[in-house]
Amino acid sequence: QKEVEQNSGPLSVPEGAIASLNCTYSDRGSQSFFWYRQYSGKSPELIMSIYSNGDKEDGRFTAQLNKASQYVSLLIRDSQPSDSATYLCAVNPGNQFYFGTGTSLTVIP
Amino acid sequence: NAGVTQTPKFRILKIGQSMTLQCAQDMNHNYMYWYRQDPGMGLKLIYYSVGAGITDKGEVPNGYNVSRSTTEDFPLRLELAAPSQTSVYFCASSYGSGSGVGYTFGSGTRLTVV
Numbered sequence: 178q179k180e181v182e183q184n185s186g187p188l189s190v191p192e193g194a195i196a197s198l199n200c201t202y203s204d205r206g207s208q209s210f211f212w213y214r215q216y217s218g219k220s221p222e223l224i225m226s227i228y229s230n231g232d233k234e235d236g237r238f239t240a241q242l243n244k245a246s247q248y249v250s251l252l253i254r255d256s257q258p259s260d261s262a263t264y265l266c267a268v269n270p271g272n273q274f275y276f277g278t279g280t281s282l283t284v285i286p
Numbered sequence: 287n288a289g290v291t292q293t294p295k296f297r298i299l300k301i302g303q304s305m306t307l308q309c310a311q312d313m314n315h316n317y318m319y320w321y322r323q324d325p326g327m328g329l330k331l332i333y334y335s336v337g338a339g340i341t342d343k344g345e346v347p348n349g350y351n352v353s354r355s356t357t358e359d360f361p362l363r364l365e366l367a368a369p370s371q372t373s374v375y376f377c378a379s380s381y382g383s384g385s386g387v388g389y390t391f392g393s394g395t396r397l398t399v400v
Contacts (some may be wrong), residue, residue: 185326205320211388220376220391221329273319273344274389277332278328 180204181268183277197255199281204248206211210242210271214262215272216278220266226252256284257281288312292377292392299367299399307395309361309377317380319344319389320352322373329376335360336382339352367399 182201194210198212202233209228213221227240227249239252251282253260263279291310312316331344335354350370351363357358360379364371374396396398 205382209388213388218395222390224389226388273331273334274320276329278326 180270180275181266181277183264183266183280185278186212186268186281187283187284188280189283190256191258192258193218194256194284196260196282196284198251198253198264198266198282200249200251200268201247202249202266202268202274202275204270205244205247207263207264207268207270208238209267210249211267212238212240212249213265213267215265216262219221253282258281258284258286260284288359290377290390290392292375292378292395294395295393296396297398299364299369299370299397301399303367304363304365305397307364307375307377309360309362309392309396310358311356311360311377311379311390313378313379313390314357315381315390316357317382318354319378319380320350320360320362321376321378322346322371323376323394324373332362357373364397369399373397374390374397 212225215221225240227242234242236255241250261283263281265279266277267274288339290311316337321329330346335341377392390396
């Protein structure tokens with residue numbers, strides 16, 4: 178069983194729509210959860226972190242965490258073509274982070 | 287503030303050659319990591335370090351070695367390069383685990399073994 182699982186996509190949404198990205202994890206001891214955005218040929222960049230159940234909002238991004246269901250999601254409101262990238266979910270149960278394989282998002286103008 | 291600096295950005299190696307990928311951070315982070323990323327495979331942890339003089343294996347350590355003599359530097363050594371080591375390598379650092387603070391990644395090294 179993989180530590181972190183994401184749908185690989187591709188996920189396509191029209192400009193202005195809400196994009197919903199999902200992630201599940203296996204280690205119930207995980208305390209910190211992260212979403213990274215990676216443009217093609219570039220390194221991952223941190224966009225959101227969350228470590229309490231519920232929602233955390235930052236601009237157009239909302240991270241949602243449900244530890245009972247071992248589920249993390251990222252919502253992107255008013256999606257823009259510049260949001261087209263691969264989104265990586267990462268979970269931190271101890272000394273290292275485990276990454277999902279990423280979901281490719283395309284925002285269609 | 288440079289963050290995490292990786293060199294070189296690109297390299298082509300012949301089978302059997304050796305090389306060192308350099309990684310340096312100026313944020314006084316204790317934790318440093320080396321990942322490789324293959325197309326569609328996500329990030330795989332090679333080695334990590336929780337402080338100077340302390341290193342540990344990750345998920346895919348075979349064919350690699352590391353050292354951590356200072357807080358700032360965490361070089362990755364490839365011995366006897368093989369085509370399977372063709373990949374993009376990322377170095378990352380963080381203050382610590384479980385702190386709610388994510389990684390800072392370097393810009394990556396694209397390595398091709400021919």
